[in-house]
Structures are given as structure tokens and as C-alpha cells.
Amino acid sequence: MLLEIKNLWVNYGGSDILKGISFEVEEGSIVTYLGNNGAGKSTTLRAICGLKPPASGEIWFNGKRIDGKLPEDIIKLGLGHVLEGRALFPYMSVLENLVVGAYLQKNRRQINSTLEEVYTHFPRLKERVSQQARTLSGGEQQMLAIARALMGKPKLLLLDEPSLGLSPLMIKEIGKIIQEIQKRGTSVLLVEQNARLALGIAQTGYVLETGEIVLSGDAKILLNDPQVKRAYLGI
Amino acid sequence: MGVTLSGQDVIQTIINGLCMGGMYILIGMGLTIILSIMNILQFAHGEVYMLGAFTVYFLCVLHGVNLYLAVLVSMFTTAIIGLLIERILLRPLKGVFMSYVCVTTGLSLIMQTAVLLSFTKGTKQLPSLWKGPLDVYGVFISKERIVAIVIALFLTLGLYIFLKQTKYGLAMTASAQNREGALMQGINPNVMSAMAMAIGSGLAAVGGALGGSIFNLDPYMGGLAFLKGITLIVIGGLGSIPGTVVGGLILGIAESVLALFFGSQMGIILPLILVIAFLVFRPKGLFGHD
Numbered sequence: 299m300l301l302e303i304k305n306l307w308v309n310y311g312g313s314d315i316l317k318g319i320s321f322e323v324e325e326g327s328i329v330t331y332l333g334n335n336g337a338g339k340s341t342t343l344r345a346i347c348g349l350k351p352p353a354s355g356e357i358w359f360n361g362k363r364i365d366g367k368l369p370e371d372i373i374k375l376g377l378g379h380v381l382e383g384r385a386l387f388p389y390m391s392v393l394e395n396l397v398v399g400a401y402l403q404k405n406r407r408q409i410n411s412t413l414e415e416v417y418t419h420f421p422r423l424k425e426r427v428s429q430q431a432r433t434l435s436g437g438e439q440q441m442l443a444i445a446r447a448l449m450g451k452p453k454l455l456l457l458d459e460p461s462l463g464l465s466p467l468m469i470k471e472i473g474k475i476i477q478e479i480q481k482r483g484t485s486v487l488l489v490e491q492n493a494r495l496a497l498g499i500a501q502t503g504y505v506l507e508t509g510e511i512v513l514s515g516d517a518k519i520l521l522n523d524p525q526v527k528r529a530y531l532g533i
Numbered sequence: 534m535g536v537t538l539s540g541q542d543v544i545q546t547i548i549n550g551l552c553m554g555g556m557y558i559l560i561g562m563g564l565t566i567i568l569s570i571m572n573i574l575q576f577a578h579g580e581v582y583m584l585g586a587f588t589v590y591f592l593c594v595l596h597g598v599n600l601y602l603a604v605l606v607s608m609f610t611t612a613i614i615g616l617l618i619e620r621i622l623l624r625p626l627k628g629v630f631m632s633y634v635c636v637t638t639g640l641s642l643i644m645q646t647a648v649l650l651s652f653t654k655g656t657k658q659l660p661s662l663w664k665g666p667l668d669v670y671g672v673f674i675s676k677e678r679i680v681a682i683v684i685a686l687f688l689t690l691g692l693y694i695f696l697k698q699t700k701y702g703l704a705m706t707a708s709a710q711n712r713e714g715a716l717m718q719g720i721n722p723n724v725m726s727a728m729a730m731a732i733g734s735g736l737a738a739v740g741g742a743l744g745g746s747i748f749n750l751d752p753y754m755g756g757l758a759f760l761k762g763i764t765l766i767v768i769g770g771l772g773s774i775p776g777t778v779v780g781g782l783i784l785g786i787a788e789s790v791l792a793l794f795f796g797s798q799m800g801i802i803l804p805l806i807l808v809i810a811f812l813v814f815r816p817k818g819l820f821g822h823d
Contacts, residue, residue, distance in 0.1 A: 373719035385714030
């Protein structure tokens with residue numbers, strides 16, 4: 299298993315946000331993590347990457363235990379995280395954002411070839427290399443956030459609500475991009491409220507409700523689950 | 534005061550203003566970098582500036598080291614002191630805002646007293662950076678002020694290139710713009726804080742050396758310098774290097790022009806008036822974000 303979470307508890311200001319979550323991400327797969335606002339999706343991702351240390355439980359990444367470690371040490375192991383709200387460097391250019399994404403990469407030639415690869419995935423970013431990140435459209439900003447994370451050559455990419463605030467057309471494009479990322483060998487843990495998008499491209503899905511996983515299984519089966527249909531697909 | 538101003542007066546006022554502005558910029562840049570990376574106001578930054586001046590005094594006047602070499606040495610030793618302050622005093626505080634205020638304020642008092650006790654009483658001044666006036670078509674300009682302006686310009690440019698062109702500089706800029714975003718690229722925030730403190734302290738030390746060659750040295754010289762630094766941040770906008778430069782030049786030139794007409798006491802009042810005016814009418818400063 300690339301990522302394994304065992305009985306994870308996270309506590310914010312005295313109340314339990316996550317109540318004993320367990321799930322896993324297999325190497326090479328897209329796993330989606332669904333749930334409504336406040337269910338604890340972002341909290342789970344923040345616990346994985348060390349921004350919010352868990353109260354108890356274990357997190358294993360690529361054979362190493364990572365819970366309780368500092369973010370910079372966890373990222374070093376090959377984790378990429380596209381935070382909710384994108385967390386771009388707004389007054390830096392597109393290129394500068396991407397260069398900072400390769401902060402941990404030592405080999406300059408390799409950084410350049412990664413950059414070229416990223417440009418083939420995101421031709422729109424190439425057109426805007428010298429533009430400040432804050433001047434991009436919402437969709438382009440989301441692309442830049444994903445591209446910046448890819449510059450770090452992650453084994454696993456955590457994506458926090460990439461469809462948030464985007465047009466339906468752009469959401470479709472982001473979905474395609476996520477599938478391309480999987481094809482080049484990066485596993486993806488996708489947190490979404492847009493269940494149709496997420497279950498459409500994922501292999502496995504987990505449904506989170508108020509800090510507990512209430513449903514899990516094959517994404518295609520979840521897509522047809524009456525409970526999921528009612529709660530997340532509005533059917 | 535005469536009704537007519539000679540060309541000499543005008544040129545000299547501008548040169549004085551640029552020189553003072555350059556000194557303020559060296560102080561203000563450190564403050565703004567530390568504030569935007571570490572999210573703290575370094576209340577002992579003025580004392581770091583003072584320490585830089587006294588280090589030059591100690592080396593150059595008391596031990597006969599070449600002035601320029603002494604400034605260089607002071608820049609590096611003060612940068613190391615900045616590193617130590619971050620590592621020993623600030624890092625253990627783990628982001629608790631009031632703790633930072635208490636520790637840095639206390640540190641400023643300790644540094645003042647330590648320097649007061651370490652040196653004999655009496656007027657202290659650094660030797661001139663370059664003695665004598667420069668004759669430009671009949672207008673006399675003090676050479677040391679020119680040197681001070683050039684040094685400030687050179688260091689500002691150096692910092693700008695560092696922040697724009699180097700890997701660590703870009704990482705610092707990124708950390709200042711989005712802390713969590715930077716963390717998620719694997720940037721170690723402690724390394725960034727240490728760099729901010731080292732660079733900021735080194736620049737302040739050079740500012741102190743320039744100030745000390747123009748004014749007298751005393752252990753309390755940091756207080757006013759700190760005030761000017763804060764003024765620059767308010768005028769220029771937090772975290773903006775161009776803002777700090779423009780703010781410094783505005784402040785320096787405005788002070789020297791006002792001094793020409795109303796006497797140098799205006800120089801102390803002006804920063805406070807500017808701070809209030811900016812906070813009321815343009816709180817984000819000239820080049821500030823959001």
C-alpha cells in the first residue's frame with residue numbers, strides 16, 4: 299500500500315473532527331474521499347501532510363510511518379498536496395510558482411525536463427509563464443496549483459476540492475488532467491464534493507460523514523448506490 | 534534662513550535626503566523581511582543596527598582595522614548574531630505572538646545596557662567614509678554621503694536579485710506570500726526564518742555603520758532607527774522591497790527638505806505624521822498587497 303491510515307483521530311479545539319478513520323490508497327490508483335462540508339475531508343489531508351498532527355492513530359506512507367512528523371519531512375518522502383483554495387504565491391509569476399514547486403529537486407536538468415512535461419499537460423500555463431499567479435482565472439489557478447505540486451515529482455498527490463468554484467467545462471478538464479496524472483504513474487487521493495466527477499474517474503471511493511467513514515468500495519458501485527445518489531448526486 | 538535658495542542648497546538637500554533614505558532602507562528592509570516571513574515585529578532590530586555601528590567602532594577606532602573591512606566584518610558578525618537570536622530566542626517560542634513581543638522588547642533593553650556597560654563614556658564617532666567634498670561644476674557634495682548612497686543602492690540591488698533569481702530567495706518570497714503553500718513545497722520554515730534574521734540583521738549593521746559615520750554613536754541610537762523602519766513599512770507596504778525603497782527615499786528627502794525650511798526637529802515629527810496619514814488614507818501602503 300502506498301498510503302495506509304489506521305484508526306485516525308484528529309481533534310480541533312476539544313472536539314473530535316475525525317473519529318477513528320481507516321482507509322488506504324493503492325499504488326497507481328485514484329482514490330476519492332467524498333463528504334459534505336465539515337465532514338472532515340480537508341482535516342484528513344492536513345493530518346496526512348503534517349499540517350495538523352493527529353491525536354491518535356497511524357499514518358503510513360510508502361512503508362514509513364509519518365504521523366507526528368513535520369510537513370517538510372513528509373513532503374520530502376514524495377507527497378504532493380494541492381491545498382484547498384490553491385495556496386498559490388499570488389505576486390509571483392507562473393514560472394516562479396513552478397520553480398518553487400521544484401524546491402526539493404536537486405538536479406537542474408531534471409527540473410527543466412519536468413517543467414517541459416508540465417507544460418505539455420498544461421499548455422495554457424506555458425502561454426502565461428510571466429504572468430502573476432493572482433491574475434489567472436480560477437481554472438488556470440487550479441491548474442497552476444496542480445502543476446506546482448507535480449514539479450515536486452510526487453508519488454502520491456493529495457487534491458483538495460480541485461473543482462471548487464470552477465465552470466462545468468473547466469471541471470471536466472480538471473478531471474481529464476487528474477486521469478493523465480494517474481497515467482504517468484502518480485497516485486491520487488481526491489477530496490471532492492462533486493461526487494459525479496470524483497466517482498467517474500476514481501477506482502475506489504470512501505464516503506465520510508461527520509468524522510466517520512460510512513461507505514466505501516469500488517467507485518463504479520458507489521456511483522449506483524442509492525444512498526450516494528440521494529446524498530451526493532441529487533438524484 | 535534666506536528667501537532664495539542656491540543651487541548648492543538644493544543639491545545638498547537632495548544628497549542628504551538620498552543618504553538618509555539609503556540608511557533607512559537598510560533598516561526597513563530587514564524589518565519588512567522578518568515581519569513577512571516570521572510574522573513578528575522584531576523590536577530589537579534597532580539595537581541590531583546599533584550593534585552593527587558599535588562593532589565597526591570597536592574594530593576601526595579602537596583596534597585600527599580599515600574602515601571598509603570593519604563594515605564588512607560587522608555585516609557578517611551581526612548576521613551571525615541575527616541567526617543566533619532566531620535559533621536560541623525566537624524559534625522556541627513557536628509562533629506565540631505575545632511571547633515574541635516580550636522577548637524582542639526585552640532583548641532590545643539587554644542589548645542597550647550591554648553596549649552601554651562595554652564601552653567608555655564620551656562622544657563616539659566613526660571616521661568619515663571618504664573625507665572632503667566633491668566639486669561638481671562649482672557645487673560641493675560631501676563624498677561620504679555619495680559613498681553611503683552607493684553602498685545602500687548596491688545592497689538593495691543585491692537583495693532584490695537574491696530574492697528574484699536564486700532558489701532560496703524565491704523560497705523566501707514564496708513563504709512570505711503563502712506560508713502553507715510554501716510548506717507544501719517542502720520548504721523548511723525554520724530555515725527561512727533563520728535566513729530572514731541573518732539577512733535583515735546584516736543589512737541593519739551596514740545601516741548602523743553608515744549612520745555612525747554621519748552621526749554620533751550611542752547605545753540608544755536604535756530607538757529612532759526602529760521608528761524610521763516602521764515608518765517605511767507603513768509607507769511602502771508590508772513585504773514589498775520596491776515599497777521599502779520608495780518609502781525610504783520619500784522619508785529621507787522629505788526630512789531633509791523640511792529640515793532646510795523648519796529645522797531638523799521636524800525630522801522626528803514627520804515620520805509619525807506620515808504613519809498616521811498612511812494608516813488613515815492608505816493602510817496597505819504604496820506597494821502593499823491587499
